[in-house]
Amino acid sequence: MTTKDNLTAVLYKKEDLRLEQRPIPVPKDDEVLLRMDSVGICGSDVHYLVHGRIAHFVVDKPMVIGHEASGIVDKVGKNVKSLKPGDRVAIEPGVPCRVCTFCKTGKYNLCDEMVFCATPPYDGNLTRYYTHPADFCFKLPDHVSMEEGALLEPLSVGVHACRQANVMIGDSVLILGSGPIGLVNILAAKSMGASTIIITDIVDSRLAKAKELGATHTINTKSITKVKEHIEKLLGDLPNKTIDCVGAEATIRLGIEATRAGGNLVVVGLAADEVKIPMAYALSREITILGVFRYCNDYPLALDIVASGKVNVKPLITHHYTLEETLEAFETARTGRGNAIKVMIHANADYKK
Ligand SMILES: [Zn+2]
Ligand SMILES: [Zn+2]
Numbered sequence: 001m002t003t004k005d006n007l008t009a010v011l012y013k014k015e016d017l018r019l020e021q022r023p024i025p026v027p028k029d030d031e032v033l034l035r036m037d038s039v040g041i042c043g044s045d046v047h048y049l050v051h052g053r054i055a056h057f058v059v060d061k062p063m064v065i066g067h068e069a070s071g072i073v074d075k076v077g078k079n080v081k082s083l084k085p086g087d088r089v090a091i092e093p094g095v096p097c098r099v100c101t102f103c104k105t106g107k108y109n110l111c112d113e114m115v116f117c118a119t120p121p122y123d124g125n126l127t128r129y130y131t132h133p134a135d136f137c138f139k140l141p142d143h144v145s146m147e148e149g150a151l152l153e154p155l156s157v158g159v160h161a162c163r164q165a166n167v168m169i170g171d172s173v174l175i176l177g178s179g180p181i182g183l184v185n186i187l188a189a190k191s192m193g194a195s196t197i198i199i200t201d202i203v204d205s206r207l208a209k210a211k212e213l214g215a216t217h218t219i220n221t222k223s224i225t226k227v228k229e230h231i232e233k234l235l236g237d238l239p240n241k242t243i244d245c246v247g248a249e250a251t252i253r254l255g256i257e258a259t260r261a262g263g264n265l266v267v268v269g270l271a272a273d274e275v276k277i278p279m280a281y282a283l284s285r286e287i288t289i290l291g292v293f294r295y296c297n298d299y300p301l302a303l304d305i306v307a308s309g310k311v312n313v314k315p316l317i318t319h320h321y322t323l324e325e326t327l328e329a330f331e332t333a334r335t336g337r338g339n340a341i342k343v344m345i346h347a348n349a350d351y352k353k
Contacts, residue, residue, distance in 0.1 A: 005349055008127035009326045012062045014052030019326055022064075024129040027077040031131045034071030034091070036347035038150035039126045040317075041333040042068050043179065045118060049330055055273075057120045066126025066345070067093035067117035070140070070149030080134040089137035090149035091125065092156075092299045093117035109160075109296035116294075126326065128347055138299050141307050147344055148306050151184075151313040154342070155302040157268065158184030160295035162192055165241045165266040169193030172235060174258055175215075177245035178206040180316060180342055181268055183213055185243050187311040188302075190214045198231060198239060200254075205339040212315055228258040243268060249275040261285040268292050316342040323347045 008022045027033045044054060045065050052059050073087040083089065096103050096111035103111050118124025125132070140149045162185060167173055171194040175185050178201035189197050190213075198217040199210045207218040217234055224230050232238060238260040244251045247269030255265045256278055265287055282289065305311045318341045321329035326345060333343040 003349075006128045007323055007349075009065050009323070010062045011048055011059055011065045013059055015049065017049055017065065017327060017330060019324065022127065025131045027075055027080075027131045029077040029079040030133055030135070031077045032073045032080060032083055032089075032134045032137060033075040034089070034125075034130050034132060034137070035074045036069060036071040036125055036128055036130050037088075037146040038070050039066045039345045039347055040068035040150045040153065041066075041329060041343045041345065042154070043181075045124075046330065046334045048118070048120075050334060053120075055270075059120050061121065063118060063120055064123035064125065064127055065118050066124040067119075068150050068153035069093065069117075069125045069130075070146045070152075071125075071130065071347075072146075073137075074129070076134065083134050083137060083139065088140045088146060088149065090140060090152040090299065090303065091117075091132055092136040092138065093125070093153065094294060095133050095136050107296060109294045126323070126345060126347065128323065128349060138303055140303070144303070144307050145314075147317060148313055150344065151316060151342070152299055152302045152306065154180050154316075155184045155187065155306070155311075155313055156295040156298040157181055157292075158186075158188035159298040159302050159305075161185055161243050161266050161268045161292050162188040163298070164290050164292050165243055165264045167192045167194055167241050170195050171241050172196040172237070172239040173198070174231065174239040174242040174255070175199040175245060176242065176251045176255060177201060177269060178203070178210045178218075179245065182206075182243075182245040183210060183316060183341065184313070185245060185268070186210060186213045186215050187305075187313065189241075189243075191305040191310045194241075196235060196239065198234065200227065206341070209315065209341060213312075227254055231258055239263070242266070245269045247271040249277070252277050256282045256287055256289075259287050261287070264288045264290060266290045266292055317344050319343040320353060321345050322351055322353065323349075
């Protein structure tokens with residue numbers, strides 16, 4: 001089935017994204033060659049396109065973009081036993097070194113040698129053919145679509161954040177920001193048993209999507225300024241878990257103030273490098289502030305909650321494009337036109353809209 005066509009989306013530098021042909025890679029012994037299927041555009045992909053960098057990660061040589069992906073196994077390396085040609089898989093895009101202390105103690109997301117798709121200098125997978133270690137590919141059951149497989153990537157971020165927050169049955173969870181990561185946190189919190197999920201944003205269409213996905217309350221912080229008081233009035237109490245998907249000074253401050261004493265605040269968003277926060281207030285109320293970085297051992301759980309029907313990720317997808325339409329797809333993602341949430345690119349050559 002292999003052809004010579006390996007159309008690939010390459011970010012040369014800021015504002016310079018091109019489609020070009022590249023050689024089809026050959027899988028190493030522990031790898032599989034994948035015919036790529038669905039690739040979602042992430043906020044980080046857009047950020048690299050617009051700014052050419054995220055923190056100290058700089059695009060200083062051409063880099064294949066894309067990391068929220070699924071594909072079909074085309075060939076397997078000689079040591080691969082877990083997969084065979086034709087298997088449909090979700091791709092966990094970060095492959096750690098496997099030998100450092102973080103890797104050995106199960107915190108591989110903190111590995112210094114992490115090779116992560118579309119984080120400079122490593123290539124991503126918005127391409128027709130791509131190789132990846134077989135053990136970072138998760139076989140999808142027949143009833144789980146390739147698009148759902150691609151969405152396991154952002155969903156895993158939500159699963160990891162909610163695990164860090166220790167969300168459990170009966171919890172009341174506040175989520176700040178209703179972009180894709182806020183939305184997947186709704187799904188993860190719901191599947192872990194949260195009974196109340198309250199979410200904020202400044203865009204009504206995003207809050208409507210949040211409601212559709214299971215938020216019990218929404219707050220537009222453009223019109224409601226006393227958010228903490230508003231939440232107290234709505235719930236009769238403050239939430240015991242807060243997940244900040246923005247990470248700006250104002251939201252971290254709100255997270256500290258609006259979390260019940262003794263509760264957990266997880267900061268997922270990284271909008272600001274440095275912030276001024278009411279630390280004494282946080283400490284005296286025993287608020288635990290936690291960081292998260294990507295995910296770690298969360299793909300299996302993300303797949304499980306989708307496959308079991310516990311959560312439905314499909315409403316996140318608002319737009320579909322072919323690989324040839326990649327530039328247009330990025331235009332939609334960066335402008336948010338048409339109330340874009342998740343823009344999906346279909347990398348297989350025979351995809352029909
Ligand atoms: Zn992403
Ligand atoms: Zn490591």
